[in-house]
Amino acid sequence: xxLTIFLLALFDGISxxxxxxxxxxxxxxxxxxxxxxxxxxxSLYAIGAYATVSLTGFFLALGFSPIxxxxxxxxxxxxxxxxxxxxxxxxxxxxxxxxxEVLQLLVTFAVFMILEDAQRLVWxxxxxxxxxxxxxxxxxxxxxxxxxVYQLILLPLVAIxxxxxxxxxxxxxxxxxxxxxTTEDREAAQxxxxxxxxxxxxTFIVGAxxxxxxxxxxxxxxxxxxxxxxxxxVLSFAVVATAGLGQIEGAxxxxxxxxxxxxxxxxxxxxxAVLVPYLIMVLVLLIRPQGLFGSPVARKI
Amino acid sequence: MMKLLTTSALCxxxxxAAMAADKPETLKIGMTTFLTGPASxxxxxxxxxMDIFVANLNAEGGINGVPIEVTYIDExxxxxxxxxxxxRVAQSGGAEIMLASIxxxxxxxxxxxxxxxxxxxxxxxxxxxxxxxxxEYDYVFRTQGNATSEMLAAVAYLLKTNPDFKTIAVVNQxxxxxxxxxxxxxxxxxxxxPDVEVVGEFFPxxxxxDFSTEISRLQALRPDVILxxxxxxxxxxxxxxxxxxxxxxxxxxxxPLAESSLERLGPSLPAGHIVGARGDHYFLHPERxxxxxxxxxxxxxKEATGDIPVYSVFHASQAFAAMQAAYEKAIADNGVDWPSxxxxxxxxxxxxxxxxxxxxxxREDNQGVxxxxxxTSAQTGDYPFATLENIMIFDxxxxxxxxxxxxxxxxxGLDASFVDTLQVETYDN
Numbered sequence: 001x002x003l004t005i006f007l008l009a010l011f012d013g014i015s016x017x018x019x020x021x022x023x024x025x026x027x028x029x030x031x032x033x034x035x036x037x038x039x040x041x042x043s044l045y046a047i048g049a050y051a052t053v054s055l056t057g058f059f060l061a062l063g064f065s066p067i068x069x070x071x072x073x074x075x076x077x078x079x080x081x082x083x084x085x086x087x088x089x090x091x092x093x094x095x096x097x098x099x100x101e102v103l104q105l106l107v108t109f110a111v112f113m114i115l116e117d118a119q120r121l122v123w124x125x126x127x128x129x130x131x132x133x134x135x136x137x138x139x140x141x142x143x144x145x146x147x148x149v150y151q152l153i154l155l156p157l158v159a160i161x162x163x164x165x166x167x168x169x170x171x172x173x174x175x176x177x178x179x180x181x182t183t184e185d186r187e188a189a190q191x192x193x194x195x196x197x198x199x200x201x202x203t204f205i206v207g208a209x210x211x212x213x214x215x216x217x218x219x220x221x222x223x224x225x226x227x228x229x230x231x232x233x234v235l236s237f238a239v240v241a242t243a244g245l246g247q248i249e250g251a252x253x254x255x256x257x258x259x260x261x262x263x264x265x266x267x268x269x270x271x272x273a274v275l276v277p278y279l280i281m282v283l284v285l286l287i288r289p290q291g292l293f294g295s296p297v298a299r300k301i
Numbered sequence: 302m303m304k305l306l307t308t309s310a311l312c313x314x315x316x317x318a319a320m321a322a323d324k325p326e327t328l329k330i331g332m333t334t335f336l337t338g339p340a341s342x343x344x345x346x347x348x349x350x351m352d353i354f355v356a357n358l359n360a361e362g363g364i365n366g367v368p369i370e371v372t373y374i375d376e377x378x379x380x381x382x383x384x385x386x387x388x389r390v391a392q393s394g395g396a397e398i399m400l401a402s403i404x405x406x407x408x409x410x411x412x413x414x415x416x417x418x419x420x421x422x423x424x425x426x427x428x429x430x431x432x433x434x435x436x437e438y439d440y441v442f443r444t445q446g447n448a449t450s451e452m453l454a455a456v457a458y459l460l461k462t463n464p465d466f467k468t469i470a471v472v473n474q475x476x477x478x479x480x481x482x483x484x485x486x487x488x489x490x491x492x493x494x495p496d497v498e499v500v501g502e503f504f505p506x507x508x509x510x511d512f513s514t515e516i517s518r519l520q521a522l523r524p525d526v527i528l529x530x531x532x533x534x535x536x537x538x539x540x541x542x543x544x545x546x547x548x549x550x551x552x553x554x555x556x557p558l559a560e561s562s563l564e565r566l567g568p569s570l571p572a573g574h575i576v577g578a579r580g581d582h583y584f585l586h587p588e589r590x591x592x593x594x595x596x597x598x599x600x601x602x603k604e605a606t607g608d609i610p611v612y613s614v615f616h617a618s619q620a621f622a623a624m625q626a627a628y629e630k631a632i633a634d635n636g637v638d639w640p641s642x643x644x645x646x647x648x649x650x651x652x653x654x655x656x657x658x659x660x661x662x663x664r665e666d667n668q669g670v671x672x673x674x675x676x677t678s679a680q681t682g683d684y685p686f687a688t689l690e691n692i693m694i695f696d697x698x699x700x701x702x703x704x705x706x707x708x709x710x711x712x713x714g715l716d717a718s719f720v721d722t723l724q725v726e727t728y729d730n
Contacts, residue, residue: 008521012514019511125341127534127565129541139547145520146547151513221542222510223534227339231508266503266514273514274475274506 004143009263011142015151017259018159019218024236024243024251025162026210032246033183033203036093037101039108041211042233043115044080048215049224050123051076053130056219060132069133073216077209084115085208089201097200112229120226127223134220151221158217162210163252170248179203238281244294254284254292321637321644325397327370328363330624331390332425332617333401333411338377339508342533343403343426343561343613348373349606350614353598354621364628365638376402380410387411391420398423398645400620403613405429405477412441421645425620426613428478428579430485433666434707442649442663444623445616446580446671448478449708450700452485452530454673455557455577457720458693459526460494462575462677463553466525470501470552472515472539474531479504482530482557488712493719500524505535512539516546524552532558537565544569559678561611563686570687574678581658581674581694582615587728588659588694595657610657618656619669626654659694666704670697679730689730696724 027041055072088111096104137149170176182189182199190196214232222228239258243250258277265273272279284292332351335344351371359368372394374386383402390396399422401411408427413436415422422441424432430447432438459466469490473479483502490497500522503515519527527548529539536558543549549571556562557577563570570576581588589595598618602610631640631648640648653662659672676689699722702711 005521008517009514012517015513016511120337125337125345127342127537129537129565129567129569131541131545131569134545139545143521145517147517148545218510221513221538221545223537223541225339225534226337226341227508228510231510263514267518270501270503270515 005267008143008145009267010260011147011152012266013260013263014256015147015155015259016263017255018155019214019221020235020239020259021159021252021255022155022162022217023211023214023232024239024255025166025248026207026214027233027236028240028243028246028248028251029166029210030204030207031240032248033179034093034097034200036097036104036108037237037245038204038207039105039233040088040111040115041207041236042229042231043112043119044084044208044211044229045215045218045232046119046224046229047084047115048077048080048212049219049228050119050128050215051079051212052216052219053128053224054123056130056132066132066136069130069136069220073133073213073219076216077212080212080215081205081209085205085211086201088208089204093204094197094200112233116226116229119229123224125226127225129223131220148221155217159252163248166248175202235277238277242281242284242291244288244291247291247293250291250293321635322639322641324365324639325367328367328398328628329370329372329394329396331372331374331387331394331396331399331401333374333376333383333387333399333403333407335377335403336373336375339533339535340403341377343611344376346606346608346611347403347426347613347617350602350610350617351621353601353605354618357601358621358625364625365632367639372396374401376404376407380407383407384410384414387414388418391415391418396420397642398624400425400617400624402427405481408432412436412438415440419642421642421649423620423623426616429481430708433668434702438667439646442623442652442667443669444620444654444661444663445669446673446697446700447668448482449485449702449712450671450673450697451557451577451579452482453489453700453712454675454695455528455555455575456486456489456493457695457723457725458575458577458675459555460720461693462691463526466497466553468498468500468522468524469526469528470499470503470519470522470524471528472503472505472512472519472531473529474507474509474535475504476507479507479530483528485708485712486528486530488709489715492713492715493717507535509535510538512542513546516542516548519543519552520546520548526555527552528555528557530557532561536562540566541569544571549574558612560689561613563678563688564609564611565686567686568680570678570680572677572679572687576676576678576687576689578615578674579612580615581672582612583674583676583689583692584609585688585730586658586674587692587730588726589657598657615657619654619658619661619671620656622656623649623652623654623661623663623669627652661697664701664704668701668704670701672697673700681730692728692730694726694728699723 030038052073056069134150139146182196239254243254261276265276334348335341355369372390403426405427408424424443428448430449473483554574559576560578627648631644635644661669673695676692678687679690702708
């Protein structure tokens with residue numbers, strides 16, 4: 001393997017990891033704070049993508065410039081968080097925090113199934129493609145290989161921005177500190193006057209917005225079709241489990257590990273590229289069952 | 302003389318009296334198709350088309366006065382649900398004839414089941430060539446070509462239009478079709494153009510949302526030709542990402558199933574790439590587009606769905622036409638009101654029928670012989686998506702192995718002269 005190939009695989013791995021990380025971030029945040037593994041995260045991802053495609057298509061048809069697709073991504077993500085994330089927490093999850101983990105898992109899985117069918121009702125089964133945002137940013141050529149600026153530069157920048165933004169938010173702002181306090185000990189937090197219900201609702205909405213944002217950011221690069229949510233939830237779960245559940249910085253490292261592993265496999269041994277994320281997960285969990293960065297306390301799941 | 306006439310009349314009538322079936326109130330048929338899952342890009346259009354075919358025929362009085370009633374079974378629900386539904390529709394549902402299926406895996410499951418249940422089954426869309434090469438069936442017929450004829454047409458078109466290419470890479474879905482189609486294509490290429498070098502073989506997982514790494518690698522390899530037999534969302538994503546990153550300017554793509562993605566790909570499939578249609582299936586079929594039946598169906602379909610029909614619609618039309626032709630032939634041959642199962646099965650022997658494409662016929666091994674249409678993409682501005690130019694329609698006869706031979710063994714015995722033996726008609730667009 002020469003240096004060019006090494007660098008190409010590195011670029012591919014980073015841009016892939018960026019997208020996976022954005023989705024995994026929401027999943028691990030929700031788990032870290034609420035101790036719920038939200039399978040419906042995959043649906044929120046898919047609906048974020050669908051919503052972006054529909055909104056972008058609508059506004060472009062009205063004659064807006066393609067650059068307008070970027071604010072529409074954020075709008076779609078926020079809509080997903082508010083209109084779906086909020087009610088899911090408020091109507092369903094709130095009732096089952098003290099129930100067994102298996103039940104929690106089944107409830108979020110049921111929500112996932114319902115949302116999968118809802119997508120089919122609303123958007124049908126034909127694939128959609130809406131790449132205006134990606135085309136608006138153009139291409140960049142490195143070592144004779146053309147990359148899109150969107151995948152090579154924008155996605156990693158957004159991922160890094162979210163990572164540091166979330167760190168800052170949790171450690172330096174009042175709301176973030178309230179969330180951390182509730183995560184540490186819910187009863188103690190309540191006893192000093194923190195409204196844990198509101199903290200959970202807020203956290204879940206933020207997590208759902210991140211899922212929707214992942215879908216929105218993925219939408220210009222891939223076909224939007226039924227089943228895309230299932231794939232993503234499996235992959236982002238692999239990232240979260242490798243990192244250790246609830247570990248935000250760990251998720252970034254695990255996403256990079258998995259993204260790079262996959263892209264180097266495509267160059268070196270394409271036959272195993274599909275397996276690589278899960279091989280990495282198995283290897284890590286065999287050596288450290290709590291994940292790369294997880295602390296070895298008894299987890300709920 | 303009188304005695305002779307009576308005797309012959311008796312001789313003619315007696316076996317019929319024994320065999321003819323009562324005319325049913327409705328002819329119940331079952332059709333398996335993907336209504337959910339990724340392959341619903343084929344299954345839903347085929348169902349929509351089937352509804353139109355059935356409504357049209359019923360408006361004309363059905364088959365010999367018997368209207369048709371179709372029950373759809375979702376292949377997307379998994380093999381187990383499919384077989385139990387197939388059983389239910391064929392047995393307690395009273396279906397006289399079944400149309401199954403889209404997935405090759407499902408065809409291989411259903412063929413022996415149809416044989417067990419003794420229900421005639423028309424394999425209307427699945428591609429695997431193995432069905433009749435590895436087994437013999439009395440109740441199973443295929444009203445279309447198979448992977449061998451489809452891949453050989455793609456190889457022939459490639460060799461005719463790009464005779465000088467030196468390197469090829471493949472990006473197929475990682476499941477039976479992706480592997481088998483490459484096996485056929487590669488074997489044919491090895492005997493027909495041995496100097497071609499395969500520089501990359503990629504089998505990303507089925508339903509892969511991202512081909513960025515494969516595309517970077519392909520840009521570094523710079524093959525003359527890139528083959529992909531992918532379909533649906535996978536093909537759309539691969540072509541879109543390749544287009545976005547300029548890969549389509551440096552390599553010629555061979556996409557044997559891209560006819561089914563033309564409309565969705567829009568401007569992202571630039572001119573100069575090879576497109577196939579799993580048979581002679583194209584909404585602007587050069588030999589059929591001026592025919593009244595073709596035009597009226599295109600209008601009906603556009604009105605019902607808003608889309609242009611893709612190949613699975615043509616395959617459904619062929620299965621429906623074969624069914625209608627078999628019933629009408631059995632009724633006429635035996636002079637009955639309604640054929641018995643034996644009479645119907647006998648009518649399928651060497652049956653000739655025509656759907657929306659060229660006429661087809663069934664071989665002795667129950668395999669259909671279907672012409673193959675290949676073309677090169679062009680962005681003419683007449684439609685908001687790519688259409689085809691330099692279209693070649695290959696006669697189906699030369700593209701299938703002789704009865705009793707398996708495809709791979711037969712192809713291994715071919716050589717570079719094979720392409721010239723094929724009957725082909727060429728059209729500018």
